[in-house]
Amino acid sequence: MAQGVAIGLVALLFILLAWSLLHDEGGDLSKKANAGELPSAPDFTLERLDQDGTIQLSSLRGKAVVLNVWASWCIPCKDEAPYLEQVWRANRDRGVVVVGLDAKDFRADARRFANRFALTFPLAYDGPGDAIGRYGVTGFPETFVIDREGRVVRAFAGAVNGKPERGQLRSAIEDALS
Amino acid sequence: MRVALLAVLGALVAAGTATAAPPNAADLEAEIVCPVCETTLDQSNAPIAQRMKTFIRVRIAAGDSEGEIKDALVAEFGSEVLAEPPGGGFGLLAWLLPLTALVGGAVVVGLLIRSWSRRRGVPVDDDADLDPQLERLVDEELARFDG
Numbered sequence: 001m002a003q004g005v006a007i008g009l010v011a012l013l014f015i016l017l018a019w020s021l022l023h024d025e026g027g028d029l030s031k032k033a034n035a036g037e038l039p040s041a042p043d044f045t046l047e048r049l050d051q052d053g054t055i056q057l058s059s060l061r062g063k064a065v066v067l068n069v070w071a072s073w074c075i076p077c078k079d080e081a082p083y084l085e086q087v088w089r090a091n092r093d094r095g096v097v098v099v100g101l102d103a104k105d106f107r108a109d110a111r112r113f114a115n116r117f118a119l120t121f122p123l124a125y126d127g128p129g130d131a132i133g134r135y136g137v138t139g140f141p142e143t144f145v146i147d148r149e150g151r152v153v154r155a156f157a158g159a160v161n162g163k164p165e166r167g168q169l170r171s172a173i174e175d176a177l178s
Numbered sequence: 179m180r181v182a183l184l185a186v187l188g189a190l191v192a193a194g195t196a197t198a199a200p201p202n203a204a205d206l207e208a209e210i211v212c213p214v215c216e217t218t219l220d221q222s223n224a225p226i227a228q229r230m231k232t233f234i235r236v237r238i239a240a241g242d243s244e245g246e247i248k249d250a251l252v253a254e255f256g257s258e259v260l261a262e263p264p265g266g267g268f269g270l271l272a273w274l275l276p277l278t279a280l281v282g283g284a285v286v287v288g289l290l291i292r293s294w295s296r297r298r299g300v301p302v303d304d305d306a307d308l309d310p311q312l313e314r315l316v317d318e319e320l321a322r323f324d325g
Contacts, residue, residue, distance in 0.1 A: 073225035104213040104226055106233070106254055128256030129213060 029136045030155035033144070038151040041067070041144065042134035046124035049102060049110050055124045057099070058150060064091075064176035065146040066098045066169070069132050071105040072113035074140035076159035081117040083161065087169070088121040095148075096173055099124060103132045103140075145172035201244035206234050209262065210248070213255050 032039040045056040057065070068084055070077040088098035098121040102110040107125060114123055126132055135144060143156040154172035156165060207219040212227040219227050219234075230251070237247045251259050308316075 071226070073229055104255065106229065109229065127213075127254045128258055130256070 033152035033155045041146045041150050041152050044131040049123040049125045060097055061150055062148050064096045067144040069101045069137050069142045071140050072109040077141045079161055080159040103129045145176050147176040203235050211259050211261050218261055
């Protein structure tokens with residue numbers, strides 16, 4: 001009887017371990033995307049910061065999405081924000097949506113940041129960081145380019161600021177649109 | 179009668195003063211977790227931790243209670259921001275699960291020890307018949323050993 005309980009407990013632990021390993025693909029998402037494997041972008045529904053209501057990533061299927069993870073306290077995010085606004089303005093009519101995903105931040109600080117940089121693209125709020133955890137985000141900023149079918153075509157760790165990174169972002173957007 | 183009234187008034191004033199005492203920033207910083215570095219605020223110098231410390235001080239100065247400040251932080255960062263899970267609702271599970279696992283583990287270990295000690299106590303049947311061929315082989319080996 002006791003042996004049965006012990007074996008049951010061990011089996012349960014193994015099942016939990018296997019489940020957590022299978023569902024914890026966040027860390028591999030960037031690697032897979034940059035290796036050309038086109039992993040599915042984890043869906044989320046989050047509160048919007050720029051207006052009332054929520055934003056659901058899967059509702060943007062059919063468009064290319066540039067998902068930028070940022071926070072108001074992140075210094076490289078400040079350098080990157082004006083460029084992302086440019087990308088949004090230049091490509092919005094081509095079926096590209098830039099989504100700013102503010103995480104681990106105060107809402108009020110995030111809104112001040114958005115006003116300061118005159119950001120007009122949709123802004124989602126992930127205060128606890130649950131959604132960015134599923135993307136395996138470990139630092140700020142990070143950017144994911146998602147194609148029309150909801151697959152990640154490219155991930156950028158750090159600010160997309162230098163000439164090479166900007167070229168790679170433009171190229172990833174074209175891939176996502178094709 | 180007057181003495182009793184004065185005592186009641188005194189107790190009420192004391193209780194009022196006790197609830198009106200402002201929360202201590204250092205205590206709160208030890209009870210709130212930085213969402214980026216996942217240590218308590220008093221152990222962290224991360225930008226968001228600094229910002230949260232400022233938030234706590236501003237709210238204390240505004241007269242908020244400890245509970246109100248914690249609620250405001252939970253509304254921004256989720257319940258993970260509390261170093262200790264709340265004592266009610268889902269947070270109660272965080273307290274109960276380890277206790278249940280500990281008691282459950284102790285029961286399983288106890289049952290295993292009981293079962294093993296019983297098995298070890300099973301008497302050996304010394305009189306069981308030995309296979310005649312095997313018995314002969316043992317006798318031969320013993321004789322050779324003695325010789």
